Amino acid sequence: MSLLVVGSVALDSVETPFGAREDVLGGSATYFAAASSLLTRVSVVGVVGDDFPLSELEFLGRRGVDLEGLEKVRGRTFRWKGKYGFDLNAAETLDTQLNVFEHFQPKLGAQARKAERIFLGNIDPELQLRVLDQVERPQLVCADTMNFWISGKRATLLKLLPRVDVLMVNDSEVRQLAGESNVIKAARAAQQMGARNVVVKRGEYGALLVDGAQSFYAPAFPLADVVDPTGAGDSFAGGFLGLLDRLSSSDPSALRQATVMGATIASFTVEQFSIDRLRDLTLVEVRKRFAAFRHLTHFEELPDHVA
Amino acid sequence: MSLLVVGSVALDSVETPFGAREDVLGGSATYFAAASSLLTRVSVVGVVGDDFPLSELEFLGRRGVDLEGLEKVRGRTFRWKGKYGFDLNAAETLDTQLNVFEHFQPKLGAQARKAERIFLGNIDPELQLRVLDQVERPQLVCADTMNFWISGKRATLLKLLPRVDVLMVNDSEVRQLAGESNVIKAARAAQQMGARNVVVKRGEYGALLVDGAQSFYAPAFPLADVVDPTGAGDSFAGGFLGLLDRLSSSDPSALRQATVMGATIASFTVEQFSIDRLRDLTLVEVRKRFAAFRHLTHFEELPDHVA
Numbered sequence: 001m002s003l004l005v006v007g008s009v010a011l012d013s014v015e016t017p018f019g020a021r022e023d024v025l026g027g028s029a030t031y032f033a034a035a036s037s038l039l040t041r042v043s044v045v046g047v048v049g050d051d052f053p054l055s056e057l058e059f060l061g062r063r064g065v066d067l068e069g070l071e072k073v074r075g076r077t078f079r080w081k082g083k084y085g086f087d088l089n090a091a092e093t094l095d096t097q098l099n100v101f102e103h104f105q106p107k108l109g110a111q112a113r114k115a116e117r118i119f120l121g122n123i124d125p126e127l128q129l130r131v132l133d134q135v136e137r138p139q140l141v142c143a144d145t146m147n148f149w150i151s152g153k154r155a156t157l158l159k160l161l162p163r164v165d166v167l168m169v170n171d172s173e174v175r176q177l178a179g180e181s182n183v184i185k186a187a188r189a190a191q192q193m194g195a196r197n198v199v200v201k202r203g204e205y206g207a208l209l210v211d212g213a214q215s216f217y218a219p220a221f222p223l224a225d226v227v228d229p230t231g232a233g234d235s236f237a238g239g240f241l242g243l244l245d246r247l248s249s250s251d252p253s254a255l256r257q258a259t260v261m262g263a264t265i266a267s268f269t270v271e272q273f274s275i276d277r278l279r280d281l282t283l284v285e286v287r288k289r290f291a292a293f294r295h296l297t298h299f300e301e302l303p304d305h306v307a
Numbered sequence: 308m309s310l311l312v313v314g315s316v317a318l319d320s321v322e323t324p325f326g327a328r329e330d331v332l333g334g335s336a337t338y339f340a341a342a343s344s345l346l347t348r349v350s351v352v353g354v355v356g357d358d359f360p361l362s363e364l365e366f367l368g369r370r371g372v373d374l375e376g377l378e379k380v381r382g383r384t385f386r387w388k389g390k391y392g393f394d395l396n397a398a399e400t401l402d403t404q405l406n407v408f409e410h411f412q413p414k415l416g417a418q419a420r421k422a423e424r425i426f427l428g429n430i431d432p433e434l435q436l437r438v439l440d441q442v443e444r445p446q447l448v449c450a451d452t453m454n455f456w457i458s459g460k461r462a463t464l465l466k467l468l469p470r471v472d473v474l475m476v477n478d479s480e481v482r483q484l485a486g487e488s489n490v491i492k493a494a495r496a497a498q499q500m501g502a503r504n505v506v507v508k509r510g511e512y513g514a515l516l517v518d519g520a521q522s523f524y525a526p527a528f529p530l531a532d533v534v535d536p537t538g539a540g541d542s543f544a545g546g547f548l549g550l551l552d553r554l555s556s557s558d559p560s561a562l563r564q565a566t567v568m569g570a571t572i573a574s575f576t577v578e579q580f581s582i583d584r585l586r587d588l589t590l591v592e593v594r595k596r597f598a599a600f601r602h603l604t605h606f607e608e609l610p611d612h613v614a
Contacts, residue, residue, distance in 0.1 A: 017488075039613070086488035181324075181393040183511075184531045204490075205512035208529060217526035217603050222515060224491045246613055256606040283614060290609055296524050297604045299563040302597055306346065306553055307590060 001040050002114065003245040005032045006106045006131050007121020007234070009046040009070060010078040013095075014273065017086055018227045024274035025056055026080060028121030028144065031231035034278040035238025035265045036119075037063040038286060040245040042238075043112050045069035045131075049077040049100045059279050069112055075100040088229045088270075089203040108134040117245045119237050120164075122146050125156040132163055140250050142166040142241055144233070150176050162194030165250065168237055170201045183208065184215070199240070199259065201233050209259045211252055218259045221267035221293060228273045232266040235278065239265030264290045308347050309421060310552040312339045313413045313438050314428020314541070316353040316377060320388040320402075321580065323395065325534045331581035332363055333387060335428030335451065338538035341585040342545025342572045343426075344370040345593060347552040349545075350419050352376035352438075356384040356407045366586050376419055382407040395536045395577075396510040415441040424552045426544050427471075429453050432463040439470055447557050449473040449548055451540070457483050469501030472557065475544055477508045490515065491522070506547070506566065508540050516566045518559055525566045528574035528600060535580045539573040542585065546572030571597045 005028075012026030029046045036042045043066040048054075050072065061067060078101035082091040106127055113136050120128040120143040128143055143164045149157055150173060157177075161167065167174075167190055175181055178189035187198040187210040200208040204226075206219035240262035247254050264286055271277045312335075319333030336353045343349045350373040355361075357379065368374060385408035389398040413434055420443050427435040427450040435450055450471045456464055457480060464484075468474065474481075474497055482488055485496035494505040494517040507515040511533075513526035547569035554561050571593055578584045 182531055182533065184529045188531075202512065205509065206524075206526065208526075215529050215603060216606070217513075217529065218606075219513065219515075219524035219526060222491045222522050222524065224489055224495070226489065243613070247610070253607055257609065260606050261609075287609060287614065294606070294608065296522060299523070299525075299567050299601070300560055301601065302564065302568075302594060303554070306550070307594065 001116070001245050001248060003036055003040050003042040003117045003119070003241055004045065004108075004112050004115035004135070005029045005036070005042060005119045005121060005238075006045040006128075007032060007119070007123060008078050008101055009044070009048050009052070010080055010101075011052070012230060012274065013079070013081040014083070014228055014230050016084040016088065016228050019273065021273045023079075026230060026274060027078065028234040031234035031269065031275060031278075032119055032121065032238040033060055033065050034275045035235035035269070036242030036245070037065045038265070038281060038283055039239070039242030039261075041066065042242070043069055043115065045106050045108060045112060047071040047073060047100050047104045049073065049075045052077045066111065069107075069109055071107075073100050082230070084229060088226055091230070106131050106134075116140070117241050118142065119241050120144065121234065122149075125149050125153050125160045128160055129156065129163075132160075140165045140241075140244060142168055142237065144168050144237065146173060147176055158193060161190070164194065165196045166199055167195035167197070168199045168201065168240070170203070170233065174198065174200050184210070197255065201236060203229070203232070207236065207259055207263055209255055211255050214252065216256045216259060218263045218293070219297065220263055221289065221296070223267060223271065226270045229270050231275065232270050235269040236262035236266040239263075260290060260293050261286075264293060308423070308552050308555060310343055310347050310349040310424045310426070310548055311352065311415075311419050311422035311442070312336045312343070312349060312426045312428060312545075313352040313435075314339060314426070314430060315385050315408055316351070316355050316359070317385040317387055317408075318359070319537060319581065320386070321390070321535055321537050323391040323535050324393055326580065328535075328580045330386075333537060333581060334385065335541040338541035338576065338582060338585075339426055339428065339545040340367055340372050341582045342542035342576070343549030343552070344372045345572070345588060345590055346546070346549035346568075348373065349549070350376055350422065352413050352415060352419060354378040354380055354407050354411045356380065356382045359384045373418065376414075376416055378414075380407050389537070391536060395533055398537070413438050413441075423447070424548055425449065426548050427451065428541065432456050432460050432467045435467055436463065436470075439467075447472045447548075447551060449475055449544065451475050451544065453480060454483055465500060468497070471501065472503045473506055474502035474504070475506045475508065475547070477510070477540065481505065481507050491517070504562065506569075508543060510536070510539070514543065514566055514570055516562055518562050521559065523563045523566060525570045525600070526604065527570055528596060528603070530574060530578065533577045536577050538582065539577050542576040543569035543573040546570075567597060567600050568593075571600060
């Protein structure tokens, strides 16, 4: 078992209909690590500025997260500012300051190079490729991307996809990548481009796993209180890869369980601002909600007389 | 087993990115009957004008649909004209001509009054109440409604809800009814208003059943080819009530199966224009896709060592 995440560690300022927070922990690697560390050991590669409150990450250290690869450099930390309306599915970005993240060059230490499973957070696909060039023999590579890279760095992204076991994107990203409005066709097109499997994240509507010729659908857990959707996608990825690493498997059954584990942990994330809900979340709570997911989607076969 | 639908029988003109059709069969009662007649005997109460091509309904008669309650009056049939873009979730209504439907007064014959299960299609809640006043002792009442009645006839709708076992609406309707953006809270609020159970239809994202304190989620079947989403909701209702009537049950397990049956039949409906796909659809095909739904959502429990 060994899991590596390469991505952003950020300070977010977020406003939702349920409140606002300033300069709280954010970033794909932060959410990913907070989620996956419930299940396995994870190493973080990222960069922060000298204004970053490192003590805020101590709880990750106590959960066994390896933060050796988190560079501290002079300058300000990556900052994102966003706002959500009552339709919590889409954030309006108010401000993005890349700061020290602008010149981020992921450097993997001896341990990180041996990682068996890797999550490439949403960064420049050139950097994602450079990470893959540094790892020795990963068993599973999962990558996120976004509209900015799909349009601006398409050729590089197309070089990356054949090296990706799980492309993990949202509806609009897979549609944009494939130039196809139907999500199933778009996911299959992404497979044609080289991604072995595709997970399409659909926010409050759940996630679709297109795995070879099969597909699997996990709804989002129906929550009465969603406070802040920020980080749902990255904690989904953390739950997904955390479980695959814990199970040391990526067979079809494990991929399905991982999709539900992603949805499970994401459903906790959105209950509070930032990573707050993940700080003291326990595996007992996670297992309980995973089981509730089974109940949520379970139905009996049709009796034979309906024919 | 006896099922009654009261609703519109219409001629639709529809344009989607995949083609266009003029004056084809439409209306809630038409889709409902075409779907539910695969599973049980259904009686239709509705009205058409003297321009209506009755021969188009002959296939329903061959499936045992009782069309005695379909009034033929002088004048033009209800017509709806709509258009869908690549986002097939929402239709743009281009024209609505109520015509003979404007003065529709549902009159139930001796047989229809004895119906055990009733679907009240999306019509004026005053008419929905008048239908309920005519039936003798229904075991299950399911009602649809829409934004127009939620805002314009709210008081009447609130009188209807305590007589409804299953309120079947879409996301935006339940949100509008409850004045609450969270769908789970909105469904619970609708229960507080008297509806025993709530089914929230979410188009390509599936359907949520809020049943007492429990909930159940059926995704939409992932289709690579969706041609025309018109009638998906009413054929969902037809599959849902058709199965409950066939099973003569509305226990929690049957409600779950019915939700999946609704999603199953709706997934066929949208594969072709109008009710075309439902004309020669067989129960063998339906059972096969129902089973595929089980595979689509099935996942194993977590092994004990993940703790």
